[in-house]
Amino acid sequence: xxxxxxxxxxxxxxxxxxxxxxxxxxxxxxxxxxxxxxxxxxxxxxxxxxxxxxxxxxxxxxxxxxxxxxxxxxxxxxxxxxxxxxxxxxxxxxxxxxxxxxxxxxxxxxxxxxxxxxxxxxxxxxxxxxxxxxxxxxxxxxxxxxxxxxxxxxxxxxxxxxxxxxxxxxxxxxxxxxxxxxxxxxxxxxxxxxxxxxxxxxxxxxxxxx
Amino acid sequence: xxxxxxxxxxxxxxxxxxxxxxxxxxxxxxxxxxxxxxxxxxxxxxxxxxxxxxxxxxxxxxxxxxxxxxxxxxxxxxxxxxxxxxxxxxxxxxxxxxxxxxxxxxxxxxxxxxxxxxxxxxxxxxxxxxxxxxxxxxxxxxxxxxxxxxxxxxxxxxxxxxxxxxxxxxxxxxxxxxxxxxxxxxxxxxxxxxxxxxxxxxxxxxxxxxxxxxxxxxxxxxxxxxxxxxxxxxxxxxxxxxxxxxxxxxxxxxxxxxxxxxxxxxxxxxxxxxxxxxxxxxxxxxxxxxxxxxxxxxxxxxxxxxxxxxxxxxxxxxxxxxxxxxxxxxxxxxxxxxxxxxxxxxxxxxxxxxxxxxxxxxxxxxxxxxxxxxxxxxxxxxxxxxxxxxxxxxxxxxxxxxxxxxxxxxxxxxxxxxxxxxxxxxxxxxxxxxxxxxxxxxxxxxxxxxxxxxxxxxxxxxxxxxxxxxxxxxxxxxxxxxxxxxxxxxxxxxxxxxxxxxxxxxxxxxxxxxxxxxxxxxxxxxxxxxxxxxxxxxxxxxxxxxxxxxxxxxxxxxxxxxxxxxxxxxxxxxxxxxxxxxxxxxxxxxxxxxxxxxxxxxxxxxxxxxxxxxxxxxxxxxx
Numbered sequence: 111x112x113x114x115x116x117x118x119x120x121x122x123x124x125x126x127x128x129x130x131x132x133x134x135x136x137x138x139x140x141x142x143x144x145x146x147x148x149x150x151x152x153x154x155x156x157x158x159x160x161x162x163x164x165x166x167x168x169x170x171x172x173x174x175x176x177x178x179x180x181x182x183x184x185x186x187x188x189x190x191x192x193x194x195x196x197x198x199x200x201x202x203x204x205x206x207x208x209x210x211x212x213x214x215x216x217x218x219x220x221x222x223x224x225x226x227x228x229x230x231x232x233x234x235x236x237x238x239x240x241x242x243x244x245x246x247x248x249x250x251x252x253x254x255x256x257x258x259x260x261x262x263x264x265x266x267x268x269x270x271x272x273x274x275x276x277x278x279x280x281x282x283x284x285x286x287x288x289x290x291x292x293x294x295x296x297x298x299x300x301x302x303x304x305x306x307x308x309x310x311x312x313x314x315x316x317x318x319x320x
Numbered sequence: 321x322x323x324x325x326x327x328x329x330x331x332x333x334x335x336x337x338x339x340x341x342x343x344x345x346x347x348x349x350x351x352x353x354x355x356x357x358x359x360x361x362x363x364x365x366x367x368x369x370x371x372x373x374x375x376x377x378x379x380x381x382x383x384x385x386x387x388x389x390x391x392x393x394x395x396x397x398x399x400x401x402x403x404x405x406x407x408x409x410x411x412x413x414x415x416x417x418x419x420x421x422x423x424x425x426x427x428x429x430x431x432x433x434x435x436x437x438x439x440x441x442x443x444x445x446x447x448x449x450x451x452x453x454x455x456x457x458x459x460x461x462x463x464x465x466x467x468x469x470x471x472x473x474x475x476x477x478x479x480x481x482x483x484x485x486x487x488x489x490x491x492x493x494x495x496x497x498x499x500x501x502x503x504x505x506x507x508x509x510x511x512x513x514x515x516x517x518x519x520x521x522x523x524x525x526x527x528x529x530x531x532x533x534x535x536x537x538x539x540x541x542x543x544x545x546x547x548x549x550x551x552x553x554x555x556x557x558x559x560x561x562x563x564x565x566x567x568x569x570x571x572x573x574x575x576x577x578x579x580x581x582x583x584x585x586x587x588x589x590x591x592x593x594x595x596x597x598x599x600x601x602x603x604x605x606x607x608x609x610x611x612x613x614x615x616x617x618x619x620x621x622x623x624x625x626x627x628x629x630x631x632x633x634x635x636x637x638x639x640x641x642x643x644x645x646x647x648x649x650x651x652x653x654x655x656x657x658x659x660x661x662x663x664x665x666x667x668x669x670x671x672x673x674x675x676x677x678x679x680x681x682x683x684x685x686x687x688x689x690x691x692x693x694x695x696x697x698x699x700x701x702x703x704x705x706x707x708x709x710x711x712x713x714x715x716x717x718x719x720x721x722x723x724x725x726x727x728x729x730x731x732x733x734x735x736x737x738x739x740x741x742x743x744x745x746x747x748x749x750x751x752x753x754x755x756x757x758x759x760x761x762x763x764x765x766x767x768x769x770x771x772x773x774x775x776x777x778x779x780x781x782x783x784x785x786x787x788x789x790x791x792x793x794x795x796x797x798x799x800x801x802x803x804x805x806x807x808x809x810x811x812x813x814x815x816x817x818x819x820x821x822x823x824x825x826x827x828x829x830x831x832x833x834x835x836x837x838x839x840x841x842x843x844x845x846x847x848x849x850x851x852x853x854x855x856x857x858x859x860x861x862x863x864x865x866x867x868x869x870x871x872x873x874x875x876x877x878x879x880x881x882x883x884x885x886x887x888x889x890x891x892x893x894x895x896x897x898x899x900x901x902x903x904x905x906x907x908x909x910x911x912x913x914x915x916x917x918x919x920x921x922x923x924x925x926x927x928x929x930x931x932x933x934x935x936x937x938x939x940x941x942x943x
Contacts, residue, residue: 273382
């Protein structure tokens, strides 16, 4: 049995249960998916055998607790993929949804977890993931040591953003840390030396120059 | 004809200005700000040319006092020609401002200053190419050597041009500019549209339209419009820089900075420099003060006493002369010496290094490195120092800085310490007063940073390369500083001196003495007439000393007071309540509440310190 058919059937049952509060008949499910009634019945029989679905005498199939868990996992995969396609790759909602519908069945949990981390821009990404260093290695100027050469990634907050931009601290610009006195930094930007306080340094996010 | 000099800070702009105008510079404050604008007149072909030195700025779009002032002046077409002064060594960063100035389409020329320094660092600049690209005449000068300076005015008057270069912005921004230029009926200029996108301007319909578009742009690009513009301009600047400048690679000159900017020995060097400055002012000041006061006594007061005038007229003239004598005795020996040394420190570029070194410790007081600059200036006179607080960050920072600066011993208080304690008690005793004051400043800072509400913004300060100070610049700067002192302090000094004279003449002083005697005598252990002296110290700090001499009837104070009494008197009068000018400027800059708080706090501090010393002296003999 095809994974996609199996998971789509589970999702349809879930949707049915949420909409009507009742189980689904093979005819209803065939209407939601691109399967024929015979195919759906075959898949459902298989699912009853593996314990995710129960058949009751009213002629409808219901999700068992383990079936509900499985369906929820698929929905979560769908959401993560759809968000990624839409927000990060800029796809239209309809297209992103359709793509996510086919991708959700073949994406491993590990990939989904990493993607989710990526979307959150989180810091606890494993050091070994080179694929998206740009988002992962969020580090601020305040974390840089004497002599480091780094590239500005972004500037947080708006307080002194204007002044920083006028002095040449803009995303993409290379900065050298010339001197560090406690947490106060002397940096070199565009051949000029600038002294900045720790709180300002913390607002300048950098990526490590490799 | 009016010519404006515009450029980043530390590009030698002021030195060029001094070369162009010579002596006879006029300093004026722009209404509503404390930003100094210098103007002077130069002659070309027998026609006078007015030259205006604008404050150094990094951008024409900023929100600082100086940036706003320069932008307003440029927008209102106050100048016939702009001379844009750029630092040839740091051309790329300097081009950023130039590109902004170009957008205003005013006839201008470019002056690439510091040519000698660029040559030393093997930076070659193709001025012809720069002129070709931008459509503006370019002059290569060196203000320190005086090279090509004489060319500036002739070129500015004959060849200035509005330029042809235009920054190519992001296509969304260009589209926004096109839209905005069609908004108002008469059509607005490109620069007005650009400023409107950043919320700057006066045309309400243009601003309204710009606000909507700016919102969309920010949504789209996920960053403020000003950052987008800055990015585009920096990109254009770097492109031009690439075409125009060729630099021998790998020449990094660090020199002294590797010593000056490290915790060790940098901090020690800083402490040494500041301490030796203080001591120099102390000794040089006392020496010349004595000369001036003595000369005044012999040549003016002596003959005056011999004349037989009506007592009231005599009292008035006498008070007036005393005021002049006191003013000169402080202004020139102490204040001028201090500001002369200070100007040397400023002109070398060491001041911003002090700010870097002090940043950490200043954070303890809820301030940041830049706040050390007004505090050091306060050693000369508190008034300009308090006016300089505007430059630093948030309300919280200004509040704390105002408290601390008011406590910094200014020149007038140095006169008291030098004139009373150093002369009659001893040098170490005099230094111990400084020690007490600075410890109290530190403690107050710690305390205030705990209780003052508000947020803290850090420092962003350019650290220019170290330079050998130019004597011309040092004198000009010192003159500007001392001018502030003379204009604000001298008139007040004369008025209060005459006031004091009249009070003495009509016997009011005796009444005051009797009223305050219990406090002064009982708690501080001072003779009753000291209260009048303390009270008049409020008018001008050093008057506390002079009044004491007048009231004691002898210049040899040890005849009427003990040494510990003199010590307590000096300590209390230096600490308690700022002088009238300081209170006035506090009120103007920080509001009535802060002015009252600071006055009460210092009175409290002064009496506590005096009481404690008096109490200790009753237990153990101090001097």
